[in-house]
Amino acid sequence: MNSVDKKKKQHEEDVLDDVFTYCRHAGGYRKKQVLKITGEVYSGGERPDLIITRGNGFVIGLEHFRVDHHIKKDNKAQSKDAELCSCLERKRIAFCDSHNEWLDDQTYEEAAEILGDGLLHYMQNRSAASYSNLAYSLDKRLFDRSTGHANKLAAYRDNLAEKHGKMVKTELGYLIEVRSDFGGLFLTSDYVTRQLAAGECPLFEDIYDCLERAAKEVDWILLAFYCPLGSKIVDAAVIDCRNGLYRTSCKRQNLFRTAYLGSGKDISCCKKSGSGSMRISTDGEEIKIVLENTAVNPNPGILQSAAVLGAAQALNLDRRGDPFVATLPVQIFYEMLRYESKKIHGEITKQTVQALLCEIPADKRLAYGNAFGERYGIGSNMA
Structure with a gap:
């Protein structure tokens, strides 16, 4: 094994160890999930990259790959x-x-x-970068016709059976290294709002759906979240995909299908x-x-239009108790109108938000914007 291969295998082991360590320290359900797949790790092979041998006769194969938020705009989605x-x-x-x-x-x-x-x-x-870059990178790594890992699962299972015997129970999973930076965006979940740290990545709708599709063909999905350039893990999860448990396992780790609201989604x-x-x-x-x-920031009119539409979506999601991530302009309008909108019956539209904003005097909008900036440590003159 040459030095490049050794470095690659060591990195795969390090990512797996990061997931196990993070989830053990997190405790609760995440710790229990780690205990289900902990064992002796062998990283000397390929297809799959890592093999965990457990004392109860189980063998778990994990294929590692990386997905990125910052990618080249080409067919390979290179990082x-x-x-x-x-x-x-x-x-x-x-x-x-x-x-x-x-x-x-x-x-x-x-x-x-x-x-x-x-x-x-x-x-x-x-x-x-845009949010959709990350979703595209994940879809490319999983389901691309020529290079996607989903197309190679049969070969991975055959290799496990060949190495460990057909009498041994084998399971298969993905170890996905997620490199992203949504730091500064606002996550609202369970009616509580906080800013995301760099490296944190909620399971946005496209990503959640893509993983759910992948979960139908594997037993485990391990997620390791990092900053794009950092080596310290920010978050981790071990998702049990057996017997259709994907959604339940996600929910017990506070991983929800999350909407992205505001500009920067597709471009x-x-x-x-x-x-x-x-x-x-x-x-x-x-x-x-x-x-x-x-x-260079986009035209202010385009930015405001996206913020108004995003605020309408945020207010509707808030009523249903569904989680969402918002850009700064969307979050300001959402918080400004959250209680004002309670008098509105039915679906809130872009026109509804515009009408509610017009009802608030300019000096009050400015005061609220400044208070918003102070609350989140962003600055003054926010509105």
Whole structure:
């Protein structure tokens, strides 16, 4: 096994260990799920990548793959962040090899330039991304006609039977590494709202449905959630898909089919204007990196129209107690009108939201926007 293969296998083991460790610490149902599949892990093979041998005679095969929020717009849906990480690692190795004895002001600036260039590229990747990118990446990895893992399940099962004997009970599952950044968006679930941290990823409608389709053909789905460039796991789940338990297992881990409301769903909510620039300055021991954000926000009229429509959808979902994730403009309108809308009977429409907003004096809308900003630590003059 060459060094690249060893690194790949070690990474697969690390992701599995992250899921087990996170779920054990979470306790409750997640911990119980881990106990059902814990055993001796063998990572030396392929198809499937990992094999867990349990003392009760069960053998569980897990196929690992990664899905990304920041992808190239091509048929392969390649990860921009994986490419960026590889590039930064090459630069880091080259830098360390050439400065292994002494560090001076110039070398500190060189290191800052490498870091700043990486951050600049990440900002560009983030501003160009849409929610649908992640759903497309998942569908591509699972169900693509030529490369999708769902098409290879029969081969995985045959390999397990061949290696461990047909008398041994075998189960099969996916270990899915999810790399996303929806940080700053607002999740409302069980009538409680909070901002998502980077790396957190609710099971949006398309993603939930895609996993449910996959669950009909496997026994387990393990989810590991990370930031696009981070190595620390943010969330994890072990979903039992046996006997049609997918929805029940998701629900017991607070994984619900969640709507995405606002701009940035099918296309990026920002447009790129130029490649951006970087400026590095030093002040004694302090190094300052200033990056130019070249993302251009959409037309305010388009943004407001999306926010009004999203607010109507949010208010209807709130009445039914269904979870949703909202962009900042949608969330402001939703919270501003949540109690005002209770006087409305029937379905709330875009026109309803516009009428309710017109009933609120401009100074009160401004005051509410500022209070919203203070509440979430976003800033002033929000409306």
